[in-house]
Amino acid sequence: MNRKTQLAEDDLQAYVDGRLDAARRAEVEAWLLQHPSDASRVAAYRQQNDALQALFNPVLNEPLPLQMYPQARHRNFAQPLRYAAMLGGMVLSGLLGWGLHGAEKSRQPPMAAMVRQAALAHVVYTPEMLHPVEVGREQEQHLVKWLSKRLGSDVKPPHLAEAGYELMGGRLLPGSQGPAAQFMYQDARGLRLTLYLSNKPADKGEAAFRYAQEGKVSVFYWIDGDLSYALSGEVEKADLLRVATAVYQELNR
Amino acid sequence: MDAVITEQIPRLRRYARALTGDRSSADDLVQDTLERAWGKLHLWRRGSDMRAWMFSIMHNTFINHIRKKQLDAVSMDDEALEIPTRATQEDALQMRDLSSAIGKLAYEYREVILLIGLEQMSYEEVAQVLGIPLGTVMSRLSRGRERLRNIMAGESAPMLRRVK
The missing domain is CATH 1.10.10.10 (Winged helix-like DNA-binding domain superfamily/Winged helix DNA-binding domain)
Known part of the structure; x- marks a missing residue:
């Protein structure tokens, strides 16, 4: 291969990618008129670029999986919790001696994993402008059918208009007890709450309302039937309790 | 600072999807890339090209996945x-x-x-x-x-x- 054809090959590629200045572009075009086999290569390569864009550009608009958000980094998110647990453990063992240490460990709140996942899903998805939900409320029937099928039990979003919140829609999420669901609500001011549902752990029975704080997020959680529920919001405890009560009543109507 | 990384994720996912041809291998690749990037963020020179930095981390991660046979290539x-x-x-x-x-x-x-x-x-x-x-x-x-x-x-x- 002599120097001239080698040059032409790099220029041909750069021509495909639109990276030549006007003068060299004209040279390449003149060459292509004389060399139909190179012209058909150029056409094929351009088609490759176009096809790649057409095939893979939709990935750009897919909602990100939960674990790809920086908030999901274990270290970041769990830190306050872990410190609190450590501090609690230290105070206890200081007062009562090391004898209680093991007992304290096994008495970890049973629903902690579910609560954390719910709060995490809340902080990740509520700020979304474009994709706050996967399926919007205009397709509520479909949403109910889909999520019920994936969770393996009847899942439906409670209507909370009386409490001042409108359903926006919902999404499917990974959870420690298999697939989980999140419904999102918004009030007139644009404040968002999320209701997270997952299958209850096998060893747990029904449970009354409990309250937890995860960072800035307040969570009320309970078990009803086969499902555990967590209502999350960045609101006052009393306000959240009012809505949690409405959720419970609405689901048991 | 995390935002400069997060901004690159959709592009990384698009590239990884095309590179591996498979959604779950692609997201594994992206996830491992992100873990590395988060861990090495202090090494990134402010003002330098974040896209190039992230893609070179993904390249190294990709080669690693191939070596460890996590990916067929x-x-x-x-x-x-x-x-x-x-x-x-x-x-x-x-x-x-x-x-x-x-x-x-x-x-x-x-x-x-x-x-x-x-x-x-x-x-x-x-x-x-x-x-x-x-x-x-x-x-x-x-x-x-x-x-x-x-x-x-x-x-x-x-x-x-x-x-x-």
């Missing part, structure tokens, strides 16, 4: 052993087969073709991201595109060259 060095599969007529016609055609390319070609054709990086950026000379980028681009064309055309006999 043929290298240029293995090509002599490669047994060409004959694509069907339908294959050549349907666009989703572009994805499987890319999968038949040695990964060194795949990376160059995708960074340029999909990610639209300049040739110099690609050289930087992959840590190879510009001339190597150009020769991989030229060979890779021609191979991809042949695969898409259904491996028509006269194009089946094994010479390097």
Whole structure:
């Protein structure tokens, strides 16, 4: 291969990618008129670029999986919790001696994993402008059918208009007890709450309302039937309790 | 600071999807890339090109996944052993087969073709991201595109060259 054809090959590629200045572009075009086999290569390569864009550009608009958000980094998110647990453990063992240490460990709140996942899903998805939900409320029937099928039990979003919140829609999420669901609500001011549902752990029975704080997020959680529920919001405890009560009543109507 | 990384994720996912041809391997690749990037963020020079930095981390992670056999990929060095599969007529016609055609390319070609054709990086950026000379980028681009064309055309006999 002599120097001239080698040059032409790099220029041909750069021509495909639109990276030549006007003068060299004209040279390449003149060459292509004389060399139909190179012209058909150029056409094929351009088609490759176009096809790649057409095939893979939709990935750009897919909602990100939960674990790809920086908030999901274990270290970041769990830190306050872990410190609190450590501090609690230290105070206890200081007062009562090391004898209680093991007992304290096994008495970890049973629903902690579910609560954390719910709060995490809340902080990740509520700020979304474009994709706050996967399926919007205009397709509520479909949403109910889909999520019920994936969770393996009847899942439906409670209507909370009386409490001042409108359903926006919902999404499917990974959870420690298999697939989980999140419904999102918004009030007139644009404040968002999320209701997270997952299958209850096998060893747990029904449970009354409990309250937890995860960072800035307040969570009320309970078990009803086969499902555990967590209502999350960045609101006052009393306000959240009012809505949690409405959720419970609405689901048991 | 995390925002500068998060901003790159959709592009990384697009590239990874094309590179691995499979949603879950792609997201594993992205996830591992992110873990590394988060851990090394203090090494990133403020004001330098975040996209190039992230893509070079992804390149290293990708090579690692291949070495650890988490990903199946043929290298240029293995090509002599490669047994060409004959694509069907339908294959050549349907666009989703572009994805499987890319999968038949040695990964060194795949990376160059995708960074340029999909990610639209300049040739110099690609050289930087992959840590190879510009001339190597150009020769991989030229060979890779021609191979991809042949695969898409259904491996028509006269194009089946094994010479390097």
